[in-house]
Amino acid sequence: MTSIDVQDLTKEYGTRRAVDHLTFRVRPGRVTGFLGPNGAGKSTTMRLVLGLDHPTSGSATVGGRPYAAIPDPLRHVGALLDARAAHGARTGRNHLRVLAASHRLPDRRVDEVLEGTGLGPVARHRVRTYSLGMRQRLGIAAALLGDPEVIMLDEPSNGLDPEGIVWIRTLLRRLADEGRTVLVSSHLMNETASFADHLVALGRGRLLADTPMREFIDARVRPAVRIRTSDPTVLRSTLTRHGHDAVEHTDGYWTVPDARVEDIGRLASAAGVPILELAADEGTLEQAYLDLTAAETEFAAQRQET
Amino acid sequence: MQFAPVLHAEWLKIRTVRSLPGTLLVLFAVTTAFSAVAGVDNASDPDADLLFTALSGAAVGQIAAISFGAMAVSAEYHDGALRLSLGSVPQRGRWFAAKVTAIAVPTLLVGLLSAVAALLAGRAGLGDAANGLTTAEQFRGVVGCGVYLTLMALLAAGLATLLRSGVATLSVLIPFVLVVSFVIGGATGTATDFLPDRAGQAVLQQSPDGTLGPWTGLAVTALWAAAALLAGAWSLRRRDA
Numbered sequence: 414m415t416s417i418d419v420q421d422l423t424k425e426y427g428t429r430r431a432v433d434h435l436t437f438r439v440r441p442g443r444v445t446g447f448l449g450p451n452g453a454g455k456s457t458t459m460r461l462v463l464g465l466d467h468p469t470s471g472s473a474t475v476g477g478r479p480y481a482a483i484p485d486p487l488r489h490v491g492a493l494l495d496a497r498a499a500h501g502a503r504t505g506r507n508h509l510r511v512l513a514a515s516h517r518l519p520d521r522r523v524d525e526v527l528e529g530t531g532l533g534p535v536a537r538h539r540v541r542t543y544s545l546g547m548r549q550r551l552g553i554a555a556a557l558l559g560d561p562e563v564i565m566l567d568e569p570s571n572g573l574d575p576e577g578i579v580w581i582r583t584l585l586r587r588l589a590d591e592g593r594t595v596l597v598s599s600h601l602m603n604e605t606a607s608f609a610d611h612l613v614a615l616g617r618g619r620l621l622a623d624t625p626m627r628e629f630i631d632a633r634v635r636p637a638v639r640i641r642t643s644d645p646t647v648l649r650s651t652l653t654r655h656g657h658d659a660v661e662h663t664d665g666y667w668t669v670p671d672a673r674v675e676d677i678g679r680l681a682s683a684a685g686v687p688i689l690e691l692a693a694d695e696g697t698l699e700q701a702y703l704d705l706t707a708a709e710t711e712f713a714a715q716r717q718e719t
Numbered sequence: 720m721q722f723a724p725v726l727h728a729e730w731l732k733i734r735t736v737r738s739l740p741g742t743l744l745v746l747f748a749v750t751t752a753f754s755a756v757a758g759v760d761n762a763s764d765p766d767a768d769l770l771f772t773a774l775s776g777a778a779v780g781q782i783a784a785i786s787f788g789a790m791a792v793s794a795e796y797h798d799g800a801l802r803l804s805l806g807s808v809p810q811r812g813r814w815f816a817a818k819v820t821a822i823a824v825p826t827l828l829v830g831l832l833s834a835v836a837a838l839l840a841g842r843a844g845l846g847d848a849a850n851g852l853t854t855a856e857q858f859r860g861v862v863g864c865g866v867y868l869t870l871m872a873l874l875a876a877g878l879a880t881l882l883r884s885g886v887a888t889l890s891v892l893i894p895f896v897l898v899v900s901f902v903i904g905g906a907t908g909t910a911t912d913f914l915p916d917r918a919g920q921a922v923l924q925q926s927p928d929g930t931l932g933p934w935t936g937l938a939v940t941a942l943w944a945a946a947a948l949l950a951g952a953w954s955l956r957r958r959d960a
Contacts, residue, residue, distance in 0.1 A: 466959040481809035497798035507735040515728035515807045
């Protein structure tokens with residue numbers, strides 16, 4: 414199977430280091446979310462993988478080969494870097510026909526991906542009449558053109574309407590289930606959380622995390638229980654008696670950190686606390702990421718002081 | 720990766736953006752029209768170079784050729800289009816060779832066609848005076864004109880790749896072609912004879928009056944175009960896309 418291997422990759426633009434000794438591997442069969450704030454180096458890394466930018470040091474390979482050494486790259490790697498790359502005066506169909514021609518792919522395949530991305534009705538319209546969402550779909554169609562086993566998409570849901578976002582989520586899942594290697598960058602946590610199985614997180618060009626998504630969240634966000642009651646006094650005393658530290662929120666519910674819903678439920682029931690709501694407060698990717706970057710910032714600050 | 724499919728893709732790129740074939744149409748129309756006008760104008764002037772009169776439309780038509788070469792390349796330098804192109808053809812040298820071929824072949828064909836039409840139109844204007852042209856001179860003029868227009872398109876293509884901008888290329892080349900021809904044009908110094916447009920236009924003249932003969936002049940223009948293409952190719956290979 415084909416994976417993307419990034420090995421000690423560094424890219425400097427002048428004095429600015431956009432990618433800093435990055436090492437990670439993107440494996441097939443799952444959706445890998447490429448996460449980080451704008452300017453973290455995600456797009457640069459993708460360009461380096463595609464051989465578009467020359468690395469300052471280190472290497473990036475796809476299936477063990479540098480991208481430029483793949484004889485028919487579109488049949489192995491499909492990428493969406495910038496949805497604006499399609500020339501406005503060309504029709505969507507012709508845009509894809511140009512790419513197809515370079516790999517001797519038939520026009521039939523062009524029509525297939527146009528239908529598959531929902532662009533069938535506008536295939537013969539000029540790209541300049543497309544909305545941003547339609548351009549994104551065209552970019553995704555281009556990435557899928559050669560039926561590649563590796564797919565890299567840079568912020569694909571940019572400009573998509575809610576329906577489009579659901580569509581791309583389903584598409585990414587299907588591609589991964591077919592055994593393909595899928596790398597999708599995003600600066601939006603909730604969105605990444607909705608499609609990614611695995612996470613590669615960047616901050617200022619450096620690797621912050623390379624872990625399964627669930628592990629990433631569980632390791633950084635402690636589980637908590639969310640509870641609402643009509644008798645706060647009894648709840649508080651019951652919890653305190655059992656060593657739990659409940660925090661009251663303004664809109665009437667309480668959170669109990671470091672607790673499991675089974676335990677709190679039993680305690681409350683035994684003490685006869687009337688319960689209106691009881692739920693596990695699962696950590697979100699956002700909390701986990703913020704926790705991670707906070708640690709990173711502290712680390713950087715400490716290093717500067719010493 | 721083979722060359723033929725890459726060339727096919729580049730040709731398709733030119734064909735599917737209406738303004739590019741349109742520019743070649745303008746090349747034909749302008750070259751023919753200006754030659755027709757020049758023929759009528761110079762019909763009674765015994766000192767005029769007959770061949771250059773008949774093909775003088777090329778001096779205006781070259782602006783269309785330059786625009787074609789510059790625009791065909793500059794489309795790659797908008798919004799990451801080049802990244803998409805090099806993503807499908809990572810061998811940059813091969814890709815550039817295909818791009819250059821896709822510019823050169825149609826320019827040469829339209830250039831030759833324009834030259835034939837211009838010659839006929841120019842001769843029609845000149846009337847009996849046109850009988851002073853030999854068949855060999857006319858043949859040389861037509862072939863030379865087609866090649867000259869192609870070389871100017873390639874010069875622009877090379878420069879546009881180096882400067883990574885069509886606007887920058889046109890703002891260098893167009894004033895250069897106009898200013899050199901019309902302002903320094905009268906002065907036939909040795910140095911100006913070697914400028915890309917002046918040198919190549921010797922092939923359009925019945926009896927070139929400069930330092931260079933018709934074919935050596937065209938060869939000098941070819942050197943300019945080759946230098947621009949090499950500089951463009953070097954920049955393309957070296958820089959980040």
